[in-house]
Amino acid sequence: xxxxxxxxxxxxxxxxxxxxxxxxxxxxxxxxxxxxxxxxxxxxxxxxxxxxxxxxxxxxxxxxxxxxxxxxxxxxxxxxxxxxxxxxxxxxxxxxxxxxxxxxxxxxxxxxxxxxxxxxxxxxxxxxxxxxxxxxxxxxxxxxxxxxxxxxxxxxxxxxxxxxxxxxxxxxxxxxxxxxxxxxxxxxxxxxxxxxxxxxxxxxxxxxxxxxxxxxxxxxxxxxxxxxxxxxxxxxxxxxxxxxxxxxxxxxxxxxxxxxxxxxxxxxxxxxxxxxxxxxxxxxxxxxxxxxxxxxxxxxxxxxxxxxxxxxxxxxxxxxxxxxxxxxxxxxxxxxxxxxxxxxxxxxxxxxxxxxxxxxxxxxxxxxxxxxxxxxxxxxxxxxxxxxxx
Numbered sequence: 001x002x003x004x005x006x007x008x009x010x011x012x013x014x015x016x017x018x019x020x021x022x023x024x025x026x027x028x029x030x031x032x033x034x035x036x037x038x039x040x041x042x043x044x045x046x047x048x049x050x051x052x053x054x055x056x057x058x059x060x061x062x063x064x065x066x067x068x069x070x071x072x073x074x075x076x077x078x079x080x081x082x083x084x085x086x087x088x089x090x091x092x093x094x095x096x097x098x099x100x101x102x103x104x105x106x107x108x109x110x111x112x113x114x115x116x117x118x119x120x121x122x123x124x125x126x127x128x129x130x131x132x133x134x135x136x137x138x139x140x141x142x143x144x145x146x147x148x149x150x151x152x153x154x155x156x157x158x159x160x161x162x163x164x165x166x167x168x169x170x171x172x173x174x175x176x177x178x179x180x181x182x183x184x185x186x187x188x189x190x191x192x193x194x195x196x197x198x199x200x201x202x203x204x205x206x207x208x209x210x211x212x213x214x215x216x217x218x219x220x221x222x223x224x225x226x227x228x229x230x231x232x233x234x235x236x237x238x239x240x241x242x243x244x245x246x247x248x249x250x251x252x253x254x255x256x257x258x259x260x261x262x263x264x265x266x267x268x269x270x271x272x273x274x275x276x277x278x279x280x281x282x283x284x285x286x287x288x289x290x291x292x293x294x295x296x297x298x299x300x301x302x303x304x305x306x307x308x309x310x311x312x313x314x315x316x317x318x319x320x321x322x323x324x325x326x327x328x329x330x331x332x333x334x335x336x337x338x339x340x341x342x343x344x345x346x347x348x349x350x351x352x353x354x355x356x357x358x359x360x361x362x363x364x365x366x367x368x369x370x371x372x373x374x375x376x377x378x379x380x381x382x383x384x385x386x387x388x389x390x
Contacts, residue, residue: 001020001023001051001052001053002051002052002053003049003050003051004019004049004050004051004052005048005049006042006047006048006049006050007048009034009039009042009050010034010039011033011034011035011036011039012033012034012097013033013034013056014031014032014033014034014056014057015028015030015031015052015054015055015056015057016030016031016054016055016056016057017030017052017053017054018030018052018054018108019034019050019051019052019054020050020051020052021047021050021051022051023051024124025127026105026108026109026112026127027050027105028101028104028105029104029105029107029108030054030104030108031057031104032100032101032104032105033097033098033100033101034101035097035098035101035102036098037098037102037134037137037138038101073364073365073366073367074365074366074367075366075367076366076367077366077368077369081352081369081371081374082369085341085342085352085354085369085371086367086369088144088341088342088352089341089354089367089369091142091144092144092147092341095142095144096148098138099138099142099145099148102134102135102138103148103152103164103168105131105134106131106134106135106164106167106192107157107160107161107164109127109128109131109192110131110160110163110164110192111157111160113127113128114159114160114163114196114199115199117196117199117230117234117235118199118200122234122235123235125189125193125235125236125237128189128192128193129185129189131188131192132167132185132186132188132189132192133185133188135167135168135171135188136171136175136181136184136185136188139168139171139172139175140175140181140184144326144341144342145168145172146169146172146320146321146325146326146327147326147327147340147341148327149165149168149169149280149327150283150294150325150326150327150328151327151328151386152165158284158286159195159198159199159206161284162195162277162280162281162284163191163192163194163195164192165276165280165284166191166194166195166273166276166277166280166281167188167191167192167276168276169275169276169279169280170187170188170191170272170273170275170276170277171184171187171188171191172276172320173272173275173276173313173316173317173320174187174188174272176316176319176320177272177316186240186241186269187269187272187273189241190241190242190243190244190245190269190273191244191269191273191276193227193231193235193237193241193242193245194227194244194245194248194273194277195223195227195245195248195277196227196230196231196245197222197223197224197225197226197227197228197230197245198223198227200223200226201219201220201223202219205219205220206220207287208287208288209287209288210288221249221257221258222258224245224246224247224248224249224257224258225246225258227245227246228242228243228245228246231245240267240269241269243267243269243270244267244269244270244273246258246259246270247259247261247266247267247270247274248270248273248274248277249274250262250266250270250274251274251307251308251309252266252271252307252308252309252310252311253307253308255307255308256308266310271309271310271313272313274308274309275301275309275310275313275314275317278301278305278308278309279297279298279301279317279321282296282297282300282301283297293328293383293384293385294321294324294325294327294328294383295323295324295325295328295330295383296383297325298318298321298322298323298325299323301314301317302314302318318348319343319345319348320343321343322340322343322344322345322348322349322351323348323349324340324349324351324380324383325340326340326341326342326343326351327339327340328340328383329356329383329384329385329386329388329389329390330353330380330381330382330383330384331380331381331382331383331384332353332355332370332378332379332380332381333378333379333380333381334359334378335358335359335360336355336356336357336358336359337355337356337357337384337388337389338353338354338355338356338370339353339354339356339389340352340353341353341354341369344371344372344373346373347372347373349379349380350372350373350379350380351372351373352369352370352371352372352373353369353370353372354367354368354369355368355369355370356389356390357389
């Protein structure tokens, strides 16, 4: 690999192949922008050079990769609510760039490390802890992060995306439970390695489109125990973190697996991750079903699935997401299309939105917002798929 002088790196730089700190440690994944936090990290640890087999990408800019941005639209509404929502919107646009970088880096580390573990080898847990720290610090500074997670396009590598998405959602829950930074990092670390046992499940079972037979179910049910054994015996991860792998399919009502324990016998981290993992799975496309819309996923979790979860945590998650989660798309009572931008916690079915299309289906010509919590003449009639909204 060729050396790259750190002094030549700038925020937003991308490379065609991963950039490494050393032959085994990924710094930035391929096609992911370098963030200000990444540069600060290099400075903090006195790193003078990094390495890559790739070349710098110069044609893409932040605006091209940002799916929410439309900076050309004029903003005319100067009311207090509109100005407040414009600040939120601008922050979402600005911070998406860094989110893509952190998400891509986490995805690379998870994919690389899980495959090493599947080959029967050991890994350094330090890389996971570094990723966990970056995720936690990012989430703490970005309350609208669910906008990105609820609209993230997942084309392949379901397991790795599922692990990263669930980790972000778990950290969001932990942050709203007022976890300290060290405790939040531990939660993120435990989440990143929670599903390592799934790598030992054959693809013809994990990706099966039909109903699993009894033998296949037994194999699936074993992945939690296998993952726990790998983490405690081979990786030497402390039990308080590895237990998330063992217990994240236990249900609060005692109907889960592998031990069928219930209530507070399930460790708190595992109860948090179970909610994050279930929600992330529901909004993802699977071989046996299409993805649920975020609104439908929330309804399912507080409805037919509610006994599986710690009720206090589900209520907290609902307060965070609302019935119409951030980043999801809705049709309004006047026929216009909008994206959910902010939650009104005392009115979970009346969030604040950014108008995307007029009632005739034409894209808006000005930047428009509406706070449905105060604009009581307007309401949401139904959630809609992103492909119909954009």
